[in-house]
Amino acid sequence: xxxxxxHTGRAVPLRRSNVDTDQIIPxxxxxxxxxxxxxxxxxxxxxxxxxFVLNDxxxxxxxxxxxxxxxxxxxxREHAVWALQQYGFRVVIAARFGDIFRNNSTKMGLLPVxxxxxxxxxxxxxxxxxxxxxxxxxxxxxxxxxGGEIAGFEIDDYTRWRLMEGLDDIGLTLRNADAVAVYExxxxxxxxxxx
Amino acid sequence: MGRTLAEKVWxxxxxxxxxxxxxxxxxxxxxxxxxxxxxxxxxxxxxxxxVRRPELTIATEDHNVPTLLGPIKDxxxxxxxxTLRKNCAEFGVRLHPMGDAGQGVVHIIGPQFGLTQPxxxxxxxxxxxxxxxxxxxxxxxIGTSEVEHVLATQTLPAYRPKTMAIEVSGELPAGVTAKDxxxxxxxxIGTGGGQGYIVEYRGEAVRKLSMEGRMTVCNxxxxxxxxxxxxxxxETTFDxxxxxxxxxxxxxxxxxxxxxxxxxxxxxxxxxxxxEIDATTLTPFVTWGTNPGQGAPLGAAVPAPQDTDDPAxxxxxxxxxxxxxxxxxxxxxxxTVFVGSCTNGRLxxxxxxxxxxxxxxxxxxxxxxxxSMLVKLQAEQEGLHEVFKAAGAEWRExxxxxxxxxxxxxxxxxxxxxxxxxRNFEGRQGKGGRTHLVSPQVAAxxxxxxxxxxxxxxx
Ligand code: SF4
Numbered sequence: 001x002x003x004x005x006x007h008t009g010r011a012v013p014l015r016r017s018n019v020d021t022d023q024i025i026p027x028x029x030x031x032x033x034x035x036x037x038x039x040x041x042x043x044x045x046x047x048x049x050x051x052f053v054l055n056d057x058x059x060x061x062x063x064x065x066x067x068x069x070x071x072x073x074x075x076x077r078e079h080a081v082w083a084l085q086q087y088g089f090r091v092v093i094a095a096r097f098g099d100i101f102r103n104n105s106t107k108m109g110l111l112p113v114x115x116x117x118x119x120x121x122x123x124x125x126x127x128x129x130x131x132x133x134x135x136x137x138x139x140x141x142x143x144x145x146x147g148g149e150i151a152g153f154e155i156d157d158y159t160r161w162r163l164m165e166g167l168d169d170i171g172l173t174l175r176n177a178d179a180v181a182v183y184e185x186x187x188x189x190x191x192x193x194x195x
Numbered sequence: 196m197g198r199t200l201a202e203k204v205w206x207x208x209x210x211x212x213x214x215x216x217x218x219x220x221x222x223x224x225x226x227x228x229x230x231x232x233x234x235x236x237x238x239x240x241x242x243x244x245x246v247r248r249p250e251l252t253i254a255t256e257d258h259n260v261p262t263l264l265g266p267i268k269d270x271x272x273x274x275x276x277x278t279l280r281k282n283c284a285e286f287g288v289r290l291h292p293m294g295d296a297g298q299g300v301v302h303i304i305g306p307q308f309g310l311t312q313p314x315x316x317x318x319x320x321x322x323x324x325x326x327x328x329x330x331x332x333x334x335x336x337i338g339t340s341e342v343e344h345v346l347a348t349q350t351l352p353a354y355r356p357k358t359m360a361i362e363v364s365g366e367l368p369a370g371v372t373a374k375d376x377x378x379x380x381x382x383x384i385g386t387g388g389g390q391g392y393i394v395e396y397r398g399e400a401v402r403k404l405s406m407e408g409r410m411t412v413c414n415x416x417x418x419x420x421x422x423x424x425x426x427x428x429x430e431t432t433f434d435x436x437x438x439x440x441x442x443x444x445x446x447x448x449x450x451x452x453x454x455x456x457x458x459x460x461x462x463x464x465x466x467x468x469x470x471e472i473d474a475t476t477l478t479p480f481v482t483w484g485t486n487p488g489q490g491a492p493l494g495a496a497v498p499a500p501q502d503t504d505d506p507a508x509x510x511x512x513x514x515x516x517x518x519x520x521x522x523x524x525x526x527x528x529x530x531t532v533f534v535g536s537c538t539n540g541r542l543x544x545x546x547x548x549x550x551x552x553x554x555x556x557x558x559x560x561x562x563x564x565x566x567s568m569l570v571k572l573q574a575e576q577e578g579l580h581e582v583f584k585a586a587g588a589e590w591r592e593x594x595x596x597x598x599x600x601x602x603x604x605x606x607x608x609x610x611x612x613x614x615x616x617x618r619n620f621e622g623r624q625g626k627g628g629r630t631h632l633v634s635p636q637v638a639a640x641x642x643x644x645x646x647x648x649x650x651x652x653x654x
Contacts, residue, residue, distance in 0.1 A: 017508045018386055018486045022620040027599045031259065031271040033233035033278045045622050070387045073420065073486075074618060076322040077231065078338035096387050099356075099422045100322055104338035156354070158216050169340070170242070173348045176211050176219060180247075180350055183210040183221050190443035190451040191223055192310050193250040194289045 002109040003166030007090045008136040009063035012053055013124035019067055020074035021101060025083045038079055039086035058131040066124050067094040069117060072101025081108045091137045093144065095120050106159050107169060113137060113144060119151050139164055197461025199358045200427050201393040204333045204458065208316045210350055217352040223315040223332075225345050227254035227288065228301045229279040230601070231320030235343035236282040247349045249287040253310065254279060257300045258601045260293050262564050262591035267293075272601065286346075299567020299593045302326040302537035306410065307569055309439025313428035313455040318345055323537050323617065325416040328425035329409035330432055331458045333393065335422040356393045356422065357467040360460075363398040365475035370651050372547075373408030374539060374615070374634035376400065376472075377415040378480040378490045384470055385504065386488040389421025392468065395460060396426050400474035406435040407543040414538045415617050418487035427459040479649045481524055482619045482632040484512035489619075493637065493649055497522045515621055516629050517609070524647050527631070531612040532561040532588075532642040533624070534635055536598035539615035540566025542573050544635040549579040551639035551650050552586040561588035561642040562604060564596040588642065600625045613641040 029041030046052045053059065065084065071094040072080060081104045084092065092110065095117040105112045115123070126147060127133055135146040139160060144151045162169070173180075198206075211219040225248075232254070239246070246252060256279060259272035267273040276293070283290035291297040297304060302323050305311040313331035318324060320342040327334035337351070345351055361380060381388075394416050396409075404412065409426050416424030433452055436442045443451040460466075482490040483497050489512055491498060499520040500509035513520065518527065534540075534548050548563065563583050565571035571593055574580055580590045597604040598616040600623070606612055608627025615638050616623075619630040631647060640648040 015507075016511070017505055018488075020486065020618075020620045022599075022618065022623050026622055026626070027258075027601045030230050031269075031275050031601065033237075033275055035234045035237070045626060070390075070420070073386055074322065074417070074620060076320060076336035076338055078234075078320075078340060081338070096390060098420065099390055100336050100338060100417075104340060107338065107340035169352060170244075170344050170347050173219060173344065173350055173352065177348075179211045179219070180221070180348060184349075187221075187223075188451075188454065190447035191315070192312060192441040192443075194224075194253040194310065194441070195250045 001107070001166050001168055004090070004109050004111050004139055004163045006136060006138045006140065007063065008134055009090065010059070010061065010132060011064040011066050011127045011135050012059045012062045013127045014053055014065060014067040015124060017068035018070045018073055021072055021077050021080040022074055024072065024080040025077065030077060030079050035082060036086065038083035042083040042087045061088070063088050064091045064093065064135055064137065065089050066120060066127060067092060069095040071097050073098035076100045078104045081105050081110050085110050093120060093123065106163060109163060109166065111137060111139060111163065113153050115144065115151050115153055197464035199460045199464045199466060200331065200395055200425060200458055201333060201358050204314055204316070205355050207314065217354045219350050220316060220353050222318050222345050222349055222351060223251060224305070224310055224317045225252045226301045226305055226317065226319035226324065227252060228257050228321065229275045230258045231339050232282065232342055233275065233278045234339050235346055236286065238343040239286070239346055244347045246286045246288060246346045251349060252288045254283050254288050254290040255298055255301050255304055256293050258595045258599065260594040261602050262594050262596045262604055264592060296568050299569065300537045300540060300595055302414065303540060303566035303570065306330070307567060309436055309442035312436060312442070313432060314458050318351065322417040323414050325422065325424045326410050326414040326537055328416070328423050329406065329413040331425055331428035331455065333423050333425065336417065357391055359389060359392040359394045359421070359468040359470065360466040361394055361396050361470045361472065363396065363400040363472045363474050365399060365473055366403060367400050367474045367477060370636070370649065371477045371479060372634040372636060373404050373411040375477055375480040376474065377412045378482065378487070378632060379477055380472060381415065381419045381487050382490040383472065384419050386418065386486050387420045389416060389419040392421050394421045394424040396424060401426055402429065405543060406431055407541045410541070411538055415487065418617055428455045479634060479637050481637060481647055483516065483518060483524060484509060485515055485619055485621050487617065487619060487632060490632070491524065493524055493647060495524060497524065527647045528645055529559055529611045529613045529631065529641055529647065531606060531610060532557070532559050532638050533597040533612055533614040533616065534562065534638050535564030535566060535596050536616035537566060538617040539635050540564060540570065542570050544615065545570065545574045545579050547635045548639040549582040551636060551643070552588065553582050555586055555643045557587045557642040558645040559642050562591060562597055563588050564591045565593045567593045597624050599623060613638050613647060
């Protein structure tokens with residue numbers, strides 16, 4: 001996973017709530033068995049509308065998505081995270097996230113930032129007023145900064161550390177392989193196996 | 196202080212706990228399907244890691260499979276299914292491929308085999324894994340990175356979610372189903388209402404549900420934002436499990452039941468949140484919008500956006516759905532009826548549909564897709580397929596089908612469905628398709644009249 005410390009970039013304001021993962025990447029794109037090429041599927045149905053915000057050339061090259069509440073609800077598809085990252089996003093800011101999406105993001109190094117709904121709105125308005133606005137997302141300080149504004153956000157220490165170091169969870173867990181083996185010896189004898 | 200059911204099951208599975216870190220949780224059963232696993236197996240291969248416990252892992256082909264007999268025509272879908280076959284062979288994972296008697300939608304086959312049991316932790320790269328919580332375990336959907344993590348370690352690092360009780364008092368009136376109940380719950384708490392929680396469904400109406408009805412309720416927990424939903428095990432649970440291929444037997448059965456009986460929320464346990472629902476006031480419930488929280492009783496009208504919690508979203512939804520505020524929901528005409536999915540693709544659902552369709556004719560395209568090959572077999576043994584065919588409905592092979600349209604079963608742009616599945620998202624059943632979520636009973640009656648209808652409306 002790519003480490004995340006601090007990121008500065010421009011943003012896209014997505015003024016929609018309940019952006020479910022079926023919208024982020026429709027099911028037809030999930031048939032690929034590789035991990036690449038998902039940027040084409042990002043919001044593919046919505047992007048057919050020329051007026052959709054992502055099609056506005058003023059937002060080209062933006063790397064921070066600022067969405068309405070309940071972003072990433074629904075399907076567990078991690079392809080949604082891959083699509084956002086491969087399109088060029090490093091951060092998604094919203095007032096609420098779907099739990100699975102949020103989890104998937106932190107496994108991949110896409111930073112989900114929760115800010116209060118009124119702050120998200122203010123940020124969206126600021127970007128709409130000036131699409132060239134530079135926004136800094138500082139994971140170390142747990143802050144989002146733009147045009148003289150500072151908004152703090154919460155993230156647990158462990159996830160923050162893992163993101164800042166770019167650490168792979170599996171490697172961390174395997175350090176505790178002994179504890180897993182001990183646990184396995186004590187499992188209830190009637191628990192099923194698939195064989 | 197007492198503990199909730201969720202806390203008991205969680206604590207039983209903590210492998211390692213350290214200050215400032217998520218718990219490391221042991222996973223008792225890992226379910227796999229073709230869509231969310233290929234990149235996980237690739238990851239294992241790249242790191243040279245084996246599957247730690249292949250015997251706690253089971254795979255099936257469901258999302259891409261066609262429901263008409265024959266091979267997969269779409270080469271990309273076919274590659275995905277073939278990739279699963281290769282991966283399962285290479286890593287030693289039991290697979291139920293297309294055509295196999297054990298094949299079916301991943302959340303239907305686990306319980307059917309008796310692999311889903313009380314008190315277990317169950318995960319799958321699929322958000323409807325919450326279904327399995329109906330047996331009193333903790334079951335939740337994960338992403339592909341976590342699938343790889345479970346394959347490699349049989350554990351997951353996770354913070355324990357908060358606990359929510361949904362207390363459903365009274366009995367469901369006649370003609371009101373588990374699906375209506377969960378749709379009403381989601382409309383009440385919203386699609387984000389359960390975020391960060393494990394929900395325990397409780398109360399008289401829940402206790403009276405069959406196992407299949409309980410699975411329908413837990414299945415849609417994720418539609419309220421909750422990763423997991425659960426129901427304490429009881430005699431209904433034990434009766435369902437007894438004698439299933441992977442259920443404990445003999446002395447193991449007795450020991451298991453004794454333990455399972457301890458899996459209830461203690462009297463003095465405290466939930467972080469409690470939501471109360473009066474079952475006696477419920478009626479058949481349908482969705483009008485593009486998320487599962489945008490629902491209303493069938494007897495109501497399409498709401499005006501300003502009367503909803505999120506007017507901007509409602510306005511967008513009505514535009515997408517081609518609906519006008521104030522239109523009675525019973526006047527909404529549909530083109531297609533879909534019966535199936537991990538929400539309502541089980542035998543009881545098919546029986547309910549047959550009861551409505553017996554001696555009647557459908558006027559819409561009507562697809563009836565059993566959730567598994569076993570469900571198909573059982574339905575045919577009861578002659579339900581004859582009822583469906585005589586009514587003019589299509590009786591298909593098992594799979595996810597039009598629940599998400601990864602196979603050829605899709606809606607055309609602008610086409611409207613009444614669907615027993617779980618998601619009415621834009622384009623979920625095919626690009627531009629418009630979905631109304633309904634119970635199997637309402638689906639069947641709707642197929643007969645061509646408009647959203649409850650069986651009680653039929654003469
Ligand atoms: S039936 Fe639908 S919801 Fe269930 S696993 Fe298949 S696609 Fe997912």
